Amino acid sequence: MSILSSNYRFKFNTSIEQIGQTVWDDLAMGCSPFCQYTFLHALETSGSVGGQSGWQPYHLVIYQNSQPVGILPLYKKTHSYGEYVFDFAWANTYRHYGVNYYPKLVAAIPFTPVTGARLMLNKEVDKQQLLPILCQEISNQLEVSGMSSMHWLFVEQNLSQLLHTHGQIQRKAVQFEWFNHQYTSFEDYLTFFNSRKRKNVKKERLKITNQGVKVVRLHGDSLTEELMGFFYHCYQQTYLKRSGHNGYLTEAFFKQIFKDLHKNLMLVIALKDQQPIASALFVFDKNQLCGRYWGALEEIQNLHFECCYYQGIEFCIEQDIAHFNPGTQGEHKILRGFEPIYCYSNHSLREQAFQEAVERFIQQENTHITEYKNNAEKLLPFRQTDE
Structure with a gap:
């Protein structure tokens, strides 16, 4: 019309x-x-x-x-x-x-x-x-x-x-976003925290290591169909637990954006005993990183914070990205430096x-x-x- x-x-x-x-x-x-x-x-x-x-x-x-x-x-x-x-x-x-x-x-x-x-x-x-x-x-x-x-x-x-x-x-x-004030590293970022809050973040990240979990970031040409398939399995499991359905987005959607937008995708994978157990998918350009989807096959203390927040912050510092939108809602983001x-x-x-x-x-x-x-x-x- x-x-x-x-x-x-x-x-x-x-x-x-x-x-x-x-x-x-x-x-x-x-x-x-x-x-x-x-x-x-x-x-x-x-x-x-x-x-x-x-x-x-x-x-x-x-x-x-x-x-x-x-x-x-x-x-x-x-x-x-x-x-x-x-x-x-x-x-x-x-x-x-x-x-x-x-x-x-x-x-x-x-x-x-x-x-x-x-x-x-x-x-x-x-x-x-x-x-x-x-x-x-x-x-x-x-x-x-x-x-x-x-x-x-x-x-x-x-x-x-x-x-x-x-x-x-x-x-x-109100949402919560992280802003990159030209930090040189995650350690540099933490120097701007007060002492107690800085210790809390370090303890959270150390617990991941102590539970035998390794977390890696992959983006662009380092992504594979197999890893994207694992991510989609995690995505489905999260929605099944929370809402009783497989999620709003279909497997075909993720396959298509992997094909057409892989240079704008960053995937975080958590591994335990060399086996993937959780993942988070981000979309980014030169200005902004957006945390969009997450899922885990095993309950690990603090793993959500590590995969969805700390890895994103490190990626922004590494790639000189100005700000990071980790998703809507969630007051727990405040103590990790995400500003309202x-x-x-x-x-x-x-x-x-x-x-x-x-x-x-x-x-x-x-x-x-x-x-x-x-x-x-x-x-x-x-x-x-x-x-």
Whole structure:
């Protein structure tokens, strides 16, 4: 479907293949691996989205003078799983009043709670001019399609603030990220901890060695299909224990990103008696490392911290990567030097009464979010500068 609006034309697409890799990657140039065609295409062709997954691709391409000048990855959702911006209470309220919350529309990277580009534009496009037209176009689309609402998830702060000025309610949450202040080694990093917290980290890492576990990092051409297969087995086991299913992402997805994105993958493998027992998979580029998936076949004290946090920190120092997003939630990250930061989403609900109710809810929630972030900052392990 395409609609002319001002000098822009908008077209919604039900698969990424309708857009094509050349157009997509030209507009996503410089964005994270998660925003690239190969990652999103792997999600679709592997069955991780589409079909009965509850994620139906609905990607928006923006044209100007018949040329594609912008892309917004969009999905029609029939549930709220795999988003990590929680609106289950909103859905319950809709149900209470006998109104359908689903389907809804989300601008997001499925199963990926990482802040990044959502609206990817040609550098010549005036974002300030485009946004009110785009918001109106999306509002029209909600109306004609019967979707309840539009949700922009893990949006960069500047875009979130612009969206807020155009009626898209801004919501804040807290994640924990590690920042590389030009550390020369993990030992150098620990010198910035206070004495007690530094000793705790060293004890945690020593316990791994004392339990006979060796941990290695592999990336790029050192990865193999066999190791990726072992990782997927670990991934499945984690979801089976936690949720009773095999995980949102299919084996075909991991095989595809191993083929197409192996230069952006880093795999941590834990071995005991020379046999692999756990693994963690990371995605990275020159700016950021993201810890995404983890699993273990044997319970080993502190092994999660080692594989998912300390190995990632060492890799960032080694590769001169600026920051490390280890995944969403988890106050235990604070004591290991992951700092609380705000992440942003924006929301617009078609029914005005629900829009006003959500806005009141978020205003109240923001007070608690601010207090939570302030309290978390007080728990960071770094020593005072005058110590």
